[in-house]
Amino acid sequence: MFHIYCPHCCEYREEEEFHASGQAHIPRPLDPDACTDKEWGEFMYFRANPRGIHHELWVHGAGCRKYFNITRNTHTYEILEVYKVGEKPSVVANEAK
Amino acid sequence: MSDVTVEAMEGKVVTNQLPTGAIVGESPLHHSDLASIAEKGPQQGGVHFHERKLKGLLTLRCTPSVEQLSLIESLLGVALPMQPLTSVTADAISVRWMSPDEWLIIVDGEQAFELETRFQEKFSGHYALVNISGGTTIFEVSGSHVVDMLKKSTPVDLHASEFPVGKVVSTVFAKSGATICRLADEKFELVVRRSFADYLWLWIQDASREYGLVVKA
Numbered sequence A: 001m002f003h004i005y006c007p008h009c010c011e012y013r014e015e016e017e018f019h020a021s022g023q024a025h026i027p028r029p030l031d032p033d034a035c036t037d038k039e040w041g042e043f044m045y046f047r048a049n050p051r052g053i054h055h056e057l058w059v060h061g062a063g064c065r066k067y068f069n070i071t072r073n074t075h076t077y078e079i080l081e082v083y084k085v086g087e088k089p090s091v092v093a094n095e096a097k
Numbered sequence B: 001m002s003d004v005t006v007e008a009m010e011g012k013v014v015t016n017q018l019p020t021g022a023i024v025g026e027s028p029l030h031h032s033d034l035a036s037i038a039e040k041g042p043q044q045g046g047v048h049f050h051e052r053k054l055k056g057l058l059t060l061r062c063t064p065s066v067e068q069l070s071l072i073e074s075l076l077g078v079a080l081p082m083q084p085l086t087s088v089t090a091d092a093i094s095v096r097w098m099s100p101d102e103w104l105i106i107v108d109g110e111q112a113f114e115l116e117t118r119f120q121e122k123f124s125g126h127y128a129l130v131n132i133s134g135g136t137t138i139f140e141v142s143g144s145h146v147v148d149m150l151k152k153s154t155p156v157d158l159h160a161s162e163f164p165v166g167k168v169v170s171t172v173f174a175k176s177g178a179t180i181c182r183l184a185d186e187k188f189e190l191v192v193r194r195s196f197a198d199y200l201w202l203w204i205q206d207a208s209r210e211y212g213l214v215v216k217a
């Protein structure tokens, strides 16, 4: 059993109820028509794939059907925090490497 | 250039989804003839099954303001349950919290159209009210072994300390989904998709076999 906390239902639920939806915090370009092909391509297709701390968008698909963010360690699978869309993560990767 | 001007439509269209006249509404378990099973089948067992068929179910979506909240309360006769996973069960109406901006309203089948009409007349602002009666049905399961049967079907913790009377969760149920509300210590309501109703009825029969299943009319 692997439990994930839903910040909307405010309780832990079985992983089976959730679905990962990829990298979080990807802003849609405000004016898509003004984007170069490279900018638009990067927005559409290019995603970070870090080993370590990663911010991901998840959806409580079988529950409240709301999206929220998870900060997860892709190496250990440990979930470090859960926060709502629009909020900032408090756990971030150390950029100095 | 067209000389037709498009106006914001003020009128809201509400359609009565109940068939009239000679057409009789059928529950998704119509073919199972639950009434005959209730009469001729086992009268004792650990799990009791009852279909609350042809109820009126409305989905309300909004992020209500204080004014909207009091208007909703006056329209429904009960206050919206605002706390996550809570519900209100009264004689004529039940309201289930579904998500932070979504509620499921359950009334008698004939009352859905009337409530919907009244709601659309009086309510304003940013919201949606949709009649989903045709896509759903309600199972009521109870009995001394009902929790054992449910444990085979859903990963949700059903212990009374975690799942008290009145709590409602939407979750996975037997590879399908259900909105489960605890009505009493040994009584649960399952709101399920119409298209999954027959599969779930078969599942519940199988999961209840070792405890004995009693169908209630």
Ligand SMILES: [Zn+2]
Residues within 6 Å of the ligand: A006, A007, A008, A009, A010, A060, A063, A064, A065, A066
């Ligand atoms: Zn949730």
